[in-house]
Amino acid sequence: MENKLGRELPSTLLEKLDFKPFTTTEIGHPIVQRTAPKVRLSTGDDKVTNDLKQIVKDNVKDGMTISFHHHFRNGDFVFNQVMKEIMAQGIKDLTLAPSSLTGAMNDVAIEAIKNGTVTNITTSGMRGSLGDEVSHGLLPNPVIFRSHGGRARAIENGDIKIDVAFLGVPNADRCGNANGMYGDEAFGSLGYALMDANYADKVVLLTDNLVDYPNTPASIKQTQVDYVVEVDQVGDPDKIGSGATRFTKDPKNLKIANLVSDVITNSSYFKEGFSFQTGSGGAALAVTRYLRTAMVNKNIHASFGLGGITKPMVDLLEEGLIGKLMDVQDFDKTAAQSMKDNLDQQEIDASWYADPDNKGAMVDQLDVSILSALEIDTDFNVNVLTGSDGVIRGAVGGHQDAATAKMTIICAPLVRGRIPSVVKSVGTAVTPGSSIDVLVTERGIAVNPNRPELKEELSNVPGLNIYTIDELADMAQAIVGQEAELNFTDRTVGLVEYRDGSIIDAIKEVKD
């Protein structure tokens, strides 16, 4: 079976799992029935314990779906503590439904799969040893990859039914009021975890910082929380907000960022009250700084900045160049700190951020989004999930979601070492080409043929060398030569949902 992008899908598997193939980025106006949790009534007393063992024993059973958030990023201590306890109790056949999996979780996740504790996973992404093992067939069932908005949708409509959510927080009171802003391991917005808190049947907070009741602001509320488990430490402060958000010094990335800024500022979207999202990739992050200069020079202010919030965006907020930061997660310490200092930095949950199945998400109001790519093909389809070797090493993140912006710009170097970024056909299609408007590389840009008026706008801008995307792909190939064919088995190790829940691509097991 092929979907509308021409991606080959395993039809028997789709039928078995009740998935439909991707057809369109248009969501339309259907009426959907939301789901809701079961709630065990309580007065709120007796929630506090330090006995994680007993909590697991009382609440986690074979076959359940459990969840975590990834706001602690590479500094996460929560996933490992909980999963080790679950493994010690011999619980089997769990579905793991975290907002994403970070490198800090890899070893334990691999162990849990190997011993049958975890047999299903849905996540935004995975990297390193876990991505490698799963790509080579470790997990008995295919991973379901979902965007942040897609996960919110799936939780809200019951596709993901979380039995127990284990949510680490840098502070909580005895009844479970908690936020991400205060405490040694503060990470700012709890955006992804708010979905779990709202929809899981059981919500277990883990914290090393029990504060006075009532704890406010309460991003997670006592009405949602069953237990508050005191642990020694929920995370490593030094590793929260590190990783993907380093500011680039690479000349190629800086050139790309400059060109992206030129595309934006020369487009009709660059006007008073415009809005934008940047990702956390090397070039994407630098764009914000270049954009600032143009905003100051032309006296243009943004109505809002969206997404994973970064220091450069906070700088613009504090300078008055952005009206509001709509914050589903914070990529660095400055951004996390700013959420409590700046009232105009509003915490939003993943549904408000990006769920296509509601009455309007923030991404639906975006003018410009600047996103990265591992690969982009000549149909503008983007891969942010698998490497050139076919191995899972990324995350859907908010990519599909933010690509709904009026102008979505992909920034990527034409080649990375011997690996081309612009190709004839991506290894894995994550974001459909129809939602991508411009590709910016250091060698030149390409405008999606479905946006002729945008190409016209950009055609006379000095320094913007416009090519067709086929020309850019040819240029890349000329540099790196013909790529070797990859070897896959027939087995599907991952299914990639589009944000509406349809299947946009399948990931095959890598044969070495």
Place this chain on the structure above:
Amino acid sequence: MENKLGRELPSTLLEKLDFKPFTTTEIGHPIVQRTAPKVRLSTGDDKVTNDLKQIVKDNVKDGMTISFHHHFRNGDFVFNQVMKEIMAQGIKDLTLAPSSLTGAMNDVAIEAIKNGTVTNITTSGMRGSLGDEVSHGLLPNPVIFRSHGGRARAIENGDIKIDVAFLGVPNADRCGNANGMYGDEAFGSLGYALMDANYADKVVLLTDNLVDYPNTPASIKQTQVDYVVEVDQVGDPDKIGSGATRFTKDPKNLKIANLVSDVITNSSYFKEGFSFQTGSGGAALAVTRYLRTAMVNKNIHASFGLGGITKPMVDLLEEGLIGKLMDVQDFDKTAAQSMKDNLDQQEIDASWYADPDNKGAMVDQLDVSILSALEIDTDFNVNVLTGSDGVIRGAVGGHQDAATAKMTIICAPLVRGRIPSVVKSVGTAVTPGSSIDVLVTERGIAVNPNRPELKEELSNVPGLNIYTIDELADMAQAIVGQEAELNFTDRTVGLVEYRDGSIIDAIKEVKD
């Protein structure tokens, strides 16, 4: 049929409406399934209109349940605008499910009942002409009276299924982000309306103040809102926060307030970190001022103040004598203004405030609550709903909910003119006597016999004259003489739910 309080209930009616009689104030730990709305998907564009007529036409159908909030109190312009449009379109057989009905709504509500537009009502209360008419049989079906916490429960479990919520707000952006804090008709917390916004299938905001997108803080979120209707005016600023919250100058009320303060400060609950709620009644409001002196003198700080927030509570917050104000509604302009100025004044929804069917509400953590009464009987049952003439002239409000406090104090004058407050048997039992701990009148106090240790604590306090409640009832009767027997027909015009949904009493049609 009699319930556990010995109140006579119409068994056929209860059976028909699937209600159980009240048995206990203990909620226990059952597991309940929450409900969830149907959502019509949208990108969030095209929500703004000034065509209320079309919105009503497209969304309100015969037999539906529609809702409003009462945060504009006596200054509300929203209910009348919407109901007049609904009547003009000849829509019939609606269930009206507002958080409460204020005097500003009476004329239009009566008209809507008379012409068959409204045939069912559930509300916290009603007063004036509407209460009078309903008491005399105007509405074809009995009104279901629910506490604020009970309404939250009923909305969350589907007992109240709101088809369309019409929610007036003093500000909103084009996608529906709104709060109660800014604008000419600001009223502070949107606490009650947050339930409707979260659970109604359709949410229609009405505002006269369309602000820039994105509007933050967003108490109501764009993900919840279907339409933003621009109207000329949503309320009369001068009448918001007036009414019940006048500060008493009546010597009798001041004496009662002083005695209440003595009860509190001489009880074991008056210690560092205690918490309290006061109502908006004359004496209840004055208590806070007396309490302040004791708190300063003894260097005692409250962890939180709860409820309808009033200026005296804000004063304590700003003075550092209260840690947090947990705010489901604001009774006066100072309190409303304070919500945006004081980060420690946290907006809470009605579920967090008082819903018994969740994982712990604020009221469950209350040490002391100070509540008023129209009548209290010798079993300590309290009536806040019907007058001595049997006519509906009050509201359940948060009375049943806050009575879950560790020490609940009812303050009431022994008699009001020729009307006794302490009686053998209340006209309507709203709050069960088992949850009431102390009655304070200007003539003396009574401690519930189920609290002997509390009586002991208070027994040696100078100036606190402790009587049995029978003695106080006798004293009242000695003043006013034997009351005339009331005349009722057999017809039930109202059913009063306890906060758990069981029926605590029935209200009969008054025969003049």
